Amino acid sequence: xxxxxxxxxxxxxxxxxxxxxxxxxxxxxxxxxxxxxxxxxxxxxxxxxxxxxxxxxxxxxxxxxxxxxxxxxxxxxxxxxxxxx
Numbered sequence: 001x002x003x004x005x006x007x008x009x010x011x012x013x014x015x016x017x018x019x020x021x022x023x024x025x026x027x028x029x030x031x032x033x034x035x036x037x038x039x040x041x042x043x044x045x046x047x048x049x050x051x052x053x054x055x056x057x058x059x060x061x062x063x064x065x066x067x068x069x070x071x072x073x074x075x076x077x078x079x080x081x082x083x084x085x
Contacts, residue, residue: 006076013081015072022075029068036060 005022006015017023036057043053073079 004076006072008077008079008082011082013079015076015079018076025068025071029064032064033061036064 003021004018005025007018008014009016015022017026039060040053040057044050
């Protein structure tokens with residue numbers, strides 16, 4: 001891969017989108033989290049207890065976060081703690 005999707009943050013540890021691909025990944029992540037939250041609300045409003053509804057919500061949310069981290073790791077700069085320029 002020649003272009004990075006994510007570049008390292010200037011301060012701290014992590015990534016920020018560097019190109020269109022990175023922004024599309026972030027948009028898809030946000031949409032997936034919103035859909036997961038909508039499913040949670042639907043389940044709670046239609047008779048599933050809040051505690052029962054939270055287990056799959058957090059499982060899906062954890063999977064989404066792991067998928068985002070793996071994508072950033074594979075398509076971005078190597079992460080390390082940074083103190084600025």
